[in-house]
Amino acid sequence: MEGIVNDIDTHSVDRIIERSGADPEALIGILQDIQAEWNYLPLPVLKQVAEKLDVPYNRVWAVATFYEAFSLEPRGRHHLQVCAGTACHARNGADIIRVFEEELMIDAGQTTPDGEFSLECTHCLGGCAVGPTVMVNEVYYGRMTRQKVLELLDSLRKGKEIDS
Ligand code: FES
Incomplete structure (x- = not known):
């Protein structure tokens, strides 16, 4: 080839x-x-x-x-995995998914047209105690709220690190 x-x-x-x-x-x-x-x-x-x-x-x-680390479809530069497990769901995890979808204007399972973000709902990420949890390119973020989602996206867009 x-x-x-x-x-x-x-x-x-x-x-x-x-x-x-x-x-x-x-x-x-x-x-x-x-x-x-x-x-x-x-x-x-x-x-x-x-x-x-x-x-x-x-x-x-x-x-x-x-292995979940592999994808057969193109992923965004920032791969967002939002936990849809039971513990996170009980802590309004579905709202967190919805905020990401609204802000990125894509559905879970999709990648933004500019290739910057892909959004995926996933099973338990192993951080139930600090749910709702999100993982971005292998970095965990816990106790997510609407405000934290907005701050996270803002920092990723600006290329800054924020505390997980
Ligand atoms: S259910 Fe979300 S981290 Fe376990």
Whole structure:
């Protein structure tokens, strides 16, 4: 496979694979590096990985779909995961999801047209005691309120860090 696939330079994918010595045991790490670089794993790239590692495509696909860290669809630069688990739901978690949807003008499961934000409802994030919880690119935010959602989005838009 040569050139550009889904905006991804296949040579860059090759370089990531070669860094691991094209070791099939490094499959998860390779997929993590690709996900980190482009925010998703396009199907043609999964095929490329399978060919280069000489492992069955089904195995690569199974790994890519098993772990929540991986996405087969493009994610925003800021990947927002809003907990829809029971404890967060009992603390008005549904309102938090709604505020994100209103502010970003997308539904959960979608990415903003500029590619900046993707919004996902997820199962328990493991922070029930400080729910409702939100995770942004692996950083947790607890005790979310409408005001905190607005502040979080504002800081992300401005590229600033805020306390989680
Ligand atoms: S239910 Fe939301 S963090 Fe556990």
